[in-house]
Structures are given as C-alpha cells and as structure tokens.
Amino acid sequence: MNSKIWSILVHLSMNMWSKKYPTVADNFDEGVWDYIVEESEKTGINMIVLDLGDAVQYASHPEISLPDAWTRKRVHAEIKRCREKGITLIPKINFATPHDIWLGEYARMISTNTYYRVCDDLIKEVYDMFEKPEYIHIGFDEEDGKHVAGAQLAIYRQGELFWHDLRYLMDSVIETGAKPWIWSCPLFNHPDDFRKHIDPDEVVLSPWYYNAFEPEHWTLVESRAEYVAYYNEGDYAKMGIKFVEEDPFLVKFREVALPLMKEGYNYVPCASVFNRCDWNTHDLLEYFKDNAPDNQVIGFMTAPWFSTTEKNRKYFEESFKFLKEAKEKFYT
Numbered sequence: 610m611n612s613k614i615w616s617i618l619v620h621l622s623m624n625m626w627s628k629k630y631p632t633v634a635d636n637f638d639e640g641v642w643d644y645i646v647e648e649s650e651k652t653g654i655n656m657i658v659l660d661l662g663d664a665v666q667y668a669s670h671p672e673i674s675l676p677d678a679w680t681r682k683r684v685h686a687e688i689k690r691c692r693e694k695g696i697t698l699i700p701k702i703n704f705a706t707p708h709d710i711w712l713g714e715y716a717r718m719i720s721t722n723t724y725y726r727v728c729d730d731l732i733k734e735v736y737d738m739f740e741k742p743e744y745i746h747i748g749f750d751e752e753d754g755k756h757v758a759g760a761q762l763a764i765y766r767q768g769e770l771f772w773h774d775l776r777y778l779m780d781s782v783i784e785t786g787a788k789p790w791i792w793s794c795p796l797f798n799h800p801d802d803f804r805k806h807i808d809p810d811e812v813v814l815s816p817w818y819y820n821a822f823e824p825e826h827w828t829l830v831e832s833r834a835e836y837v838a839y840y841n842e843g844d845y846a847k848m849g850i851k852f853v854e855e856d857p858f859l860v861k862f863r864e865v866a867l868p869l870m871k872e873g874y875n876y877v878p879c880a881s882v883f884n885r886c887d888w889n890t891h892d893l894l895e896y897f898k899d900n901a902p903d904n905q906v907i908g909f910m911t912a913p914w915f916s917t918t919e920k921n922r923k924y925f926e927e928s929f930k931f932l933k934e935a936k937e938k939f940y941t
Contacts, residue, residue, distance in 0.1 A: 645925055820889055
C-alpha cells in the first residue's frame, strides 16, 4: 500500500488560460510553497506535481519564460529539499490547446514543424532539469470546441491530427526515459481511438472527478448560487438537474471509469476541493478502493486548482485534510 503515489498538484504558473500574470510572484507565494512542502511531508504525500507553464527558465526557448522564472539551480534545490522529505517533484507542462497559453506565440503554431520542435525541446529540457523524473505530466485535457470557445484564437485538434500530436508528445517523453502522464479525457471521450493508438503500458492516466459518488452526499443545485446559474444556461436548462451529480459529465464518469480499466490502463484518480464538495476526496478513494483492481490504481492526486497564494491557503489546507483522512480510512 505504501508504494502508491500520494500526490498534490501545485501551480508554479497560472498562465495556462491567459497571460494574466506577468511574473511568477503575481500568483505564487514563497511562504505558501514552504507550507505545501512541509504539510505534504506531514500528510504522507510522496509526490508534488508542479505545473510549470512559463515559470521556469527554458534555456532552449527563453522567450517563453517569465522574467522571474525559477532557474535550473532553484529547481535542483527544490528537488533536493523535497527528496529529503520523501517527496518526489514531478514536472507538468500542459500541451492541450485550451490550456497552452503559457507557450506564448507557439500556442498559435499548433501542429506545425516549429511547434513539434519546440515541444520536443521543452520536454527534453524539463526531463534534464528535473533530474530524470519517472513521469512527465503533459496534460491533454478538455481539447474540444467547447473549451476553446472563449479564446481570442480558438484552436483545437480533432480526428487523426489529435492522435498524431498526442502520439508525438508521448513519444518525446518516452524517448527521455520518463513515462507520459495525462488526464483521462482522451480515453473517456474516445475509447476506441485511444485503444488503437496507445497501449496500456505506455501511459499513466488521471481520471478527474470533483463531486460526490454516494447519493447521500450529492449536492443540491439550489444550495449553491453558482450552480443555480450554471445549470440554468444553454442545454442544461432543459435537463431539470436537481443534484450536481446528475450533470452528464459526472454521470458519464461513473459509467465509464471502471469498465475502461479492463483495458489494463493504470490510473491516478484525481480529487479536488475546487467544486466545494467536502465528500469528494472521501468518496473518490472509497469508490476506487472498493471497485477497481488495486494494481491498476497506482496512486491518487488532489488538485486544488487555485493559485499558490496566501488568499488561497485555505484550499490547500482542505486538500491536505481531506486526503489525509481518506488515505488513513481506506489505505491503512
């Protein structure tokens, strides 16, 4: 049991959706980072997945990096610091088109020779920078028209081009000696194509689900103002959803997450406090503990999805609390 991954996603940059932050310091507080490292050790977390974006100095493409981006020396120091606490620091660089604004002008060159070269350069450099990590997380979630609809330049890949690019990026990771880690969207949305293009031993998948599983823990839409607004717009308005967990996305997750494990893919399921569901982490761990092959659930992740700043410390505190409680209940 102790060999499982127990991880937390931390954002060094938040410029995946827009170039909102001109410096790392605008969305990353050193004191909160110190707290996360210390609390990870206390909680029994053995891996921090660090979402890099434009917040490290890329020697191969310095034009991408923010002016106060972490140097290679700083990265090595943090790796050493974490390692001494039993924590592995894993890099994440999201190449999904709805989340790649951090790439700067290269985000507008999708699927060109320049794009492929830059992505390969960054993957190789990150592998070296992070001292040959076991995994490199390359994101690849939510690549569809819905999630780029609000962008000034709406670009996304589909069909064979999507699989070509995912294959290319995965191969770039594999060539380093690391294993690609991605979100589960490509498998859950296109299982037949995924099986055709990607073998189970080539990838680690993180299925993400941020609400409750047990009906007695479901969230009434009317209890949350933001949900009332959300579920009274567009197609949702016609569905008459009473509970958040009746959202078609969440229903689909519960329908496909376990059956698709029969294909042999390894999961690191991901919980979050982002949707303000206090039962999410508990129910997620219980769901996979009770129903999934233990050897294919190689760990769990919690992803607050808030910037690493003092105003958001409470979300990290909740993430640690919920993961610790669920871990002790189901995996001790």
